[in-house]
Amino acid sequence: MNGTTTLSIPNLRFQPTDWIESLWNGLLRLFAIIPLCVLVFILGKIFSNGAETITWEFLSKTPVQGMTEGGIFPCIFGTISITLLMILMALPLGVGAAVYLVEYAGQGFWVRMIRAAVNNLAGVPSIIFGLFGVGFFILFVGRNIDHVLRTGLLFGQPCMLWAAATLAVLVLPVIIVSTEEALNAVPQSHRAASQALGATKWQTIVHVVLPQARGGILTGAILAISRGAGETAPILFTGCAYYLPRLPVTKLFGVIPMINPLDQFMELSYHIFIMATQSMDAEKTLPIQYGTTLVLIALTFLLNLAAILFRMHFRKKLGQVSLQ
Amino acid sequence: MRSMSVSHPTTHELLSQKGFRLKEWLIERMLVAAGITSIAIILLIFLFLFKEGVQFFKTASPFDLIGKTVFDPYEERHVFKMMWQAVSVLPKYSLIPLICGSLLVALPATIIAAVFGIGCAIYLSEMASAQLREFLKPTLELLAGIPSVVIGFFMLTLAASFFQGIFHTKFRLNAFVGAVGVAIATFPIIVTLVEDALRAVPRDLRDASYALGATKWQTIWDTVVPTAISGISAAMILGFGRALGETMIVVMATGKAPIVTGNIFSSVRTMTANIAAELGSVAQGSEHYYALFLVGSVLFTMTFVLNLTSEIILTKMRRKLRM
Known part of the structure; x- marks a missing residue:
């Protein structure tokens, strides 16, 4: 009896699998480390090559000399305005859809269909959104608006409005998924308590659920902005301009300055693309390309980092709430 | 009362x-x-x-999508050609070189991303300490947050010359360079999905395996991975779909020559790159314009089927593991 137990222990210890074990351990660790090195290398290269280009002039001036010199201010302006316009369209729709899915819908056929559609939408190639933007927004919606309002060719051509709408469709799944997560994290007991006090479903959502889910929704919005700011393919044909001598601004009622959603625009990611592939002298403009890339990366990274920190913070807070 | x-x-x-x-x-x-x-x-x-x-x-026959018999002035006879040559006296709209190009980029990209992605996910879910996970997960999210145009730019300006130096390829920009770039973009998606699948494996199974005397690696290899295999395959299918649909990286890094080839170091043109390169300069309503939308329809159908398959596999797996 005693012998069998003492025998089995050395057997386990000195199995020939030991060296295999450590080999696989090392290999798997390598698989985790190599991608990190790639990330660090990409960022390091772009930073070291782009840092010297970044000056106040570069950030605040317009391109000159056939875009071989000067700054990228119109691109920064365009990126910010289009992402703002995009989030204005996508956020209400996405949050509404998520509220419906979590608070109203049960587990029926339609809910399964909606979830499947959201997941599929997240996997649609970005260039397909570009085609969709051209086929649906510009040629169908835009041309029909022109036809009805008799505005000639105003809406039925590539412009910021349709580019933003295309991006809004693209980031919709991001917003829906993170809002859903945020709503699900709100304890069920809070809803029950609110309804027990006589609040209706909508009152419960507005006064109890949404305030607690605010952090998660904000995280989703930031992630969506970061994604939208980095996408290029959907806006290639829906409103981006190679070079635009003016900013896409107009005066509302002739006095209040505002972004003109019916104008074309320059954009950071598109600027990188054309400078790297279609520029007359790609070697000469390399510093501008690195500088623009660095600005875009810095923008998306700050946004992503903010989203990650926000999420950590709010998860911790919600964890405390549900413990109480 | x-x-x-x-x-x-x-x-x-x-x-x-x-x-x-x-x-x-x-x-x-x-x-x-x-x-x-x-x-x-x-x-x-x-x-x-x-x-x-x-x-x-309306203007072309479905057979044009495979190839066209044209007169070849060099060989001085009629030959059947599978070419995409939209701007020409006799435009040719064969989808074969484009699909071939897409596969030549997406398949290697998925394989590279899957090898590293599955390895990384196993490491994250089974071996890494809690602190390391806390650090690695956000880093992966940052990697996922790099815009594809930036990866494309990196491959175009730096990595392409590096790979040409190693492999001494004829073309600086080729399918392999594109595939590596697409793999970088697909990797975070595969890691996240595989890790989810591994974490969905109940603890009891692992404990039972350890109780039977299995080592950590034996448990991972014989218990955890087989249980999560449907989730892992779903992740790979989804990753393949993403790789097929990746646009900016392939536009910038694969060279855009529409030829039918099996050589991974050849310059290729994918369906996505083809649309991105040509839609901007095409007259709306022309045969070429409709051909590009047709390419888009084919691409969309392919990715849609892949996404749906992966979704169905995942739903089935969740149902099974819940039992």
Whole structure:
């Protein structure tokens, strides 16, 4: 009896699998480390090559000399305005859809269909959104608006409005998924308590659920902005301009300055693309390309980092709430 | 007693209650509409891609999508050619070189991303300490957050010359360079999905395996991975779909020559790159324009089927593991 137990222990210890074990351990660790090195290398290269280009002039001036010199201010302006316009369209729709899915819908056929559609939408190639933007927004919606309002060719051509709408469709799944997560994290007991006090479903959502889910929704919005700011393919044909001598601004009622959603625009990611592939002298403009890339990366990274920190913070807070 | 305690509502109260119900009802309808939007968008994408795409057949025959018999001045005879040459006296719209190009980029990209992705996910879910996970997960998210145009730019300006130096390839920009770039973009997606699948494996199974005397690696290899295999395959299918649809990286890094080849170091043109390169310079309503939408329809159908397959596998797996 005693012998069998003492025998089995050395057997386990000195199995020939030991060296295999450590080999696989090392290999798997390598698989985790190599991608990190790639990330660090990409960022390091772009930073070291782009840092010297970044000056106040570069950030605040317009391109000159056939875009071989000067700054990228119109691109920064365009990126910010289009992402703002995009989030204005996508956020209400996405949050509404998520509220419906979590608070109203049960587990029926339609809910399964909606979830499947959201997941599929997240996997649609970005260039397909570009085609969709051209086929649906510009040629169908835009041309029909022109036809009805008799505005000639105003809406039925590539412009910021349709580019933003295309991006809004693209980031919709991001917003829906993170809002859903945020709503699900709100304890069920809070809803029950609110309804027990006589609040209706909508009152419960507005006064109890949404305030607690605010952090998660904000995280989703930031992630969506970061994604939208980095996408290029959907806006290639829906409103981006190679070079635009003016900013896409107009005066509302002739006095209040505002972004003109019916104008074309320059954009950071598109600027990188054309400078790297279609520029007359790609070697000469390399510093501008690195500088623009660095600005875009810095923008998306700050946004992503903010989203990650926000999420950590709010998860911790919600964890405390549900413990109480 | 009970009926006495109920006060009868005044007409005013009844009316306002009715208004209240109406408001709630309206809000619910609006939320339903918002929920339906994503279905509507998927349907609209289908509709508008195919609506433009099928008009190609008004002027061309379906066989043109495979190839065309044209006179070759060099060989001085008629030959059957599978080419995409839209801007030419005799335009050719064969999809074969484009599909070939897409596969030549997406397959190696998925393989590279899957090898590293599955390895990394196993490490994250089974071996890494909690602190390391806390650090690695956000880093992966940052990697996922790099815009694809930036990866494309990196491959184009730096990595392409590096790989040419190693492999001494004829073309600086080729399918392999594109595949590596696409793998970088696909990697975080595969890691996240595989890690989810591994974490869904119940603890009991691992404990049972350890209790039987299995080592950590034996447990991972014989228990955890086989249980999560459907989730892992779903992740790979989804990753393949993403790789097929990747646009900016392949536009910038694969060279864009539409040729039928199996050589991974050859310059290729994918379906996505083809649309991105040509749609900007094409007259709306021309045969070429409709051909590009047709390419889009084919691409969309392929990725849609892949996404759906992966979704179905995942749903089945979740149901099984819940039991």
